[in-house]
Amino acid sequence: QSSVTVYGKIDAGYSDRKAEGTSGTEAKGKSIAFNAHETSRWGVRGTEDLGGGLKANFVIETQLGDDNSNSAATLQGTLPVNDEALGGRALWAGVSGGFGEVRVGYQNAFSKDYVAGFSASGGSNVIGDPTMAAGRAVEKTARLGLLDSRYTAVSYASPAMSGFTVKAMIVSDKQDSDNTTAAKKDAKGQEFALQYAQGPFAAAVAYGSYEVSGVLPTVGNMSVTLADSALVHEQDLMSIYASYDLGVAKLFAKYGNVESKQKGGSATTDGEATSTVVGVRVPVGNATFIANYATGDYESLAGTTKYDDSGYQLGLEYALSKRTKLYGIYGKTDTDITATTKEKDSQVAFGLIHNF
Amino acid sequence: QSSVTVYGKIDAGYSDRKAEGTSGTEAKGKSIAFNAHETSRWGVRGTEDLGGGLKANFVIETQLGDDNSNSAATLQGTLPVNDEALGGRALWAGVSGGFGEVRVGYQNAFSKDYVAGFSASGGSNVIGDPTMAAGRAVEKTARLGLLDSRYTAVSYASPAMSGFTVKAMIVSDKQDSDNTTAAKKDAKGQEFALQYAQGPFAAAVAYGSYEVSGVLPTVGNMSVTLADSALVHEQDLMSIYASYDLGVAKLFAKYGNVESKQKGGSATTDGEATSTVVGVRVPVGNATFIANYATGDYESLAGTTKYDDSGYQLGLEYALSKRTKLYGIYGKTDTDITATTKEKDSQVAFGLIHNF
């Protein structure tokens, strides 16, 4: 029993978001809110020594704050399905040793971890980064975009060798929301990653290939709402990540490309999306300044639908301790749709984050 | 990690309730049940020393027993929405120090804590006290009544000065039940409180002022179902609490008044409600006798609808230890509706309560 640790995070603060739609329509949501910057969670994890250098490991991690309907994600209409179920963020068991680590169960795609890990804002939930959840505005459902994702999967990570780690994941995931929406998806595929970390430099490459079907498939760190739910779609994901710590500042960059094709046909909503984000963190005493700049685009296979994004995030974190900090962050995304329509989406949030 | 504490309470026993309605109709519910007297819960809380006299604090508290559909509240048809979600009772982080304490997140209104804290029955869930949940019988939905409530809010409590503590809370709460009912509400407002505790005497005053809209708004420790859900209602709450410990007995009193007015109009369901409860706890060895007497009334703004309540609770608690006790409690409420209809509601419950 000694190996079981209870841990978690609470992000509580204030969020004010405003989205200006196609023809001057506006949507606003502001409230004292959870999860505007980071994602509140509660978890239990543990390790058992199996002898011979082997360990058994497990994680049960659950999202917090959304069922109070005052999470920033709810206010944005981007609430993920079932994350609040016990173990809805992560639920896996595995074995690690000299050979590396195997995990079986519900876990992050490699690209999801990289998207947050190689972000100047730590993968902030505020508007401005198209590779994060807040990039999925409801009015852009037809567009592909880099997106965080969790699967039932078997994953393998090698031990680090001269700074290099090789990873592979086999996904076989059926999801069926038993709530009001009839969201079903079936994803099969695999993801591979190579990551490097040595001294101030870190980098990673992730490649994923999936076959998905259903009403609301979410694949790799990509998402697409398929108009033709009965069909199977082949999706390919490639993403690259890097960071360099100069000491006075830490630089970040990530690039992702995702392509979706209907298997044996041509769905009009399928297409190709690309996102690029660069950022910097500048520590000054207990404070850290954060800046991110992002661009993204999408083009349907038929070429009839195009989106062009540009966004940024500007933030300030102030550490009260290693586990507790205050934050204020602003983000904005401008989108051109098929060269005729412009949308603006902005959010300001401030609050307190406590890790335990 | 050392600061994280797992705690909770289980109230399991038997509840038998009978409500006699307007024209001789009866509703009965009896079963081995949870939460008849106190409310079962499970929580994680912790404290981190930030240095300089400052501490970071958090609570994640979740209600238990309702999803088994055998809670006394379910049998009474008064089940609160989403309390069983992880963190559905309380989910906040904050900082405390010489300046007092600030909490941000989902937390009790001050008046909710006082309603239970200044009650001879500890705010028992059984019938008989119109300021508690069981006072909200389904047949009286048109009536205002003091009611426990939780919000997303920022609260401040001063340090105790000569026994006095000043409190202030800013509420900005959007709620949207994602279950079968389309319950939505939007509450903005503030609550202020002054409390005093010195030797055997304790007292508190709470004042709240809110603007609410939606199908099922719950404001301060007040509740009202609005017939005109699109409108905004201004609600004012004033309540007073006192207790005095004579040694051989401890005396309790609470008084609350709540008024709701449609902003720029006159909704027929809006009105004014007043509740008064007095009680006594008499310890005899390991046993404690409990008695509460309550009166309440409601009058709609138009004067066409009137309710007159009187109720009481008689109970006995027997302590097996500081953390574990047995209880038996009986409660009854008689209601006169618009001077023509009489309703009777009674409940007997006994069980075991274990705190951990």
Added chain:
Amino acid sequence: QSSVTVYGKIDAGYSDRKAEGTSGTEAKGKSIAFNAHETSRWGVRGTEDLGGGLKANFVIETQLGDDNSNSAATLQGTLPVNDEALGGRALWAGVSGGFGEVRVGYQNAFSKDYVAGFSASGGSNVIGDPTMAAGRAVEKTARLGLLDSRYTAVSYASPAMSGFTVKAMIVSDKQDSDNTTAAKKDAKGQEFALQYAQGPFAAAVAYGSYEVSGVLPTVGNMSVTLADSALVHEQDLMSIYASYDLGVAKLFAKYGNVESKQKGGSATTDGEATSTVVGVRVPVGNATFIANYATGDYESLAGTTKYDDSGYQLGLEYALSKRTKLYGIYGKTDTDITATTKEKDSQVAFGLIHNF
């Protein structure tokens, strides 16, 4: 606080099930899955010393893995209602001492514990044992069958006397799924058990008698979908269990009979069901071979509907430690329906189980 223990189990692996229906129809479900063999759970339990040889005890236990929609149970369409709610597997408090133990709250029927405890496969969730959940195929809803069950109940267990323990349980359970299905049931009744354990031999007898009503009543370790939901049904359950540890192998046997009669009438779906399961566990070093053979039958009161089952399970467990093991298991059930229709249902599963 020192008495509170966090514990649990994760079963993560792969499940592949195929059901061949009445007229050649097939249903298939395969995925990386939870709970194919054992049932993942997370719990908090504790004990308080009350003095005088008395202890207060509690359990809060919650099922894991189903809300990710990748549990083997979900893939089989046999997901229980509300098990994933906090405390949905067990939620009780009680007192133990020289007199034995009393538990009040949501807990297992005695027969449920025996069904798993006297099984060579530990009550595996895979196909092949009609007394376990996977025996309830959707296509056989009209049939009675032994089934695991939990109730709100008061239970008593005597201390062991010369190896004998006497148990009694009073059930008063109202269930009302607040999800999409309108499943309601009301069960009242009692269960009695006598169990014996001395040296290598263990045995138990359980008898239950219930009155149930509702759409989806589940009584004792029996289940029946009633066509006439407004009626009350009397159900009697008798089951016998035994095991003997030869050292080189451990033998298991269980037998159960359940009869359901409409009170004051004759519902066509009511009837009588019988199940018999024998099995063996053979330990070889860290490995354990498992074999189970089962037969079952059902006949409606009118004699017009008959089911004849035969099934088996073959498995291998390999212990990495006392708490962690790998498993592979295959199960199959063949069913003859009213002597004219044949159904086949099979499942293969392998995975990792970690207890913490």
